[in-house]
Amino acid sequence: MKGEPDFLHNLRSEMGDGRQWLDRVVVIVYAVLAGLAVVGFTLLADAAFGLYQSLRSAAWWAPLLWTPLLTAAVVWAIRRWAPGAAGSGVPQLLTALAPETPVGERSRFISLKLSIAKILAVSGGLLAGLSIGRQGPSVQVAAGVMLHARRWLSPRSDISDRELMVAGGAAGIAAAFNTPLGGIVFAIEELSRRLQERSSGLMLAAIVVAGLVAVSAFGNLSYFGRVRAESVSWWNLLAPGTLVALGCGLLGGLLSRLMLASFTGLPDRFCAYRRKRPVTFSALCGFAVAVIAVVSDGAAVGVGHQHTHTLLDQAAAGAAAQTHQPLLFTGLKFIASWLSAWAGVPGGIFGPSLSIGAGLGADVAWLLDSPHGAALIALGMCGFLAAVTQTPITAMIIVMEMTDGHSMVLSLMACALVASLLSRMISRPLYSTMSALMMRRW
Numbered sequence: 001m002k003g004e005p006d007f008l009h010n011l012r013s014e015m016g017d018g019r020q021w022l023d024r025v026v027v028i029v030y031a032v033l034a035g036l037a038v039v040g041f042t043l044l045a046d047a048a049f050g051l052y053q054s055l056r057s058a059a060w061w062a063p064l065l066w067t068p069l070l071t072a073a074v075v076w077a078i079r080r081w082a083p084g085a086a087g088s089g090v091p092q093l094l095t096a097l098a099p100e101t102p103v104g105e106r107s108r109f110i111s112l113k114l115s116i117a118k119i120l121a122v123s124g125g126l127l128a129g130l131s132i133g134r135q136g137p138s139v140q141v142a143a144g145v146m147l148h149a150r151r152w153l154s155p156r157s158d159i160s161d162r163e164l165m166v167a168g169g170a171a172g173i174a175a176a177f178n179t180p181l182g183g184i185v186f187a188i189e190e191l192s193r194r195l196q197e198r199s200s201g202l203m204l205a206a207i208v209v210a211g212l213v214a215v216s217a218f219g220n221l222s223y224f225g226r227v228r229a230e231s232v233s234w235w236n237l238l239a240p241g242t243l244v245a246l247g248c249g250l251l252g253g254l255l256s257r258l259m260l261a262s263f264t265g266l267p268d269r270f271c272a273y274r275r276k277r278p279v280t281f282s283a284l285c286g287f288a289v290a291v292i293a294v295v296s297d298g299a300a301v302g303v304g305h306q307h308t309h310t311l312l313d314q315a316a317a318g319a320a321a322q323t324h325q326p327l328l329f330t331g332l333k334f335i336a337s338w339l340s341a342w343a344g345v346p347g348g349i350f351g352p353s354l355s356i357g358a359g360l361g362a363d364v365a366w367l368l369d370s371p372h373g374a375a376l377i378a379l380g381m382c383g384f385l386a387a388v389t390q391t392p393i394t395a396m397i398i399v400m401e402m403t404d405g406h407s408m409v410l411s412l413m414a415c416a417l418v419a420s421l422l423s424r425m426i427s428r429p430l431y432s433t434m435s436a437l438m439m440r441r442w
Contacts, residue, residue, distance in 0.1 A: 035213025132347025249422025252387020304355025
């Protein structure tokens, strides 16, 4: 029939173009390198925070000196040598992907140099004991590695820079969380709302390869571990789950609004002082976070995955959350995460959001004396991440894969949608708004 694909002709075209196959090999090699970069980033970040914990254990007062000094040093170094590595990493990728951004300006936001700087700066922030994550920065790191493949591709290659960056960002999320579906949905929901057919193939290849590298390094388990939340009927979760969703929407929207206000700078004395003396201001923020670390015995700083994992383990076992300080932890982690971002140290909000949400879910379970603590913690993780990022589908998929909560799909989806809707009434979308502000500044 006229217009039907010619199988033999297409096969000869595919097999006969050696340069096209070489380009594909280059992309696969860089996908492996992107996965290795995220794995190395993970190991370095964990080692850095482990050193901080050892320092804090040796002398409880040490963070009061160490945290502000190292925070100021990281901010000074980033402002001097790699300003494009500041922030979480996702807004930088969105800015590089924006059609308004000239091709020559993309290196200001995404490059191999910035990927290296990002890894070192975030690890430095965790060594200082700040409340930052590495999952968002992994997006910028992997995108920078993938974009570097451009110099080895043929001039007539049909693989665009945009496709390389989207594939890298998706692979970064997938490798950081060990959630392949989360990487795919994040790319569609946040990075590329007009995903083309060939883009999806490149993205899937990058996710699979980077994911295999992460699995080879850490095993077929998520970074938070896999805890099977018990199957609970929607009726038993209706009241406490609604409370969790509303709390996540309000607090998540507030955190997003505070971070945007900190980024844009308000006409108040604090923001004026930050503009005038950014390094000194970062040291003051670091000192405040150090005080929170002393009060919480180190639980409210760092990425927060250890505290989250412990809460899930204890709740799934039916034990009381002995390491959790009801209401206090959630508030302290919230403040520490905001101050860490305000300080100007590169770092993400994914990990801290999951930790705050887990704390909020545990708080609701404690207040209502609910026997379904693990389910409420999973809902809190999903709801708070959805509220801060305003990407409910991504949040639902990531938490479902991390907690093995396939039996809670509808509950997680409902919580994410309610929390995200409430957050939209309080704050503009965090990442896209930051990206728009970045484009106005140059």
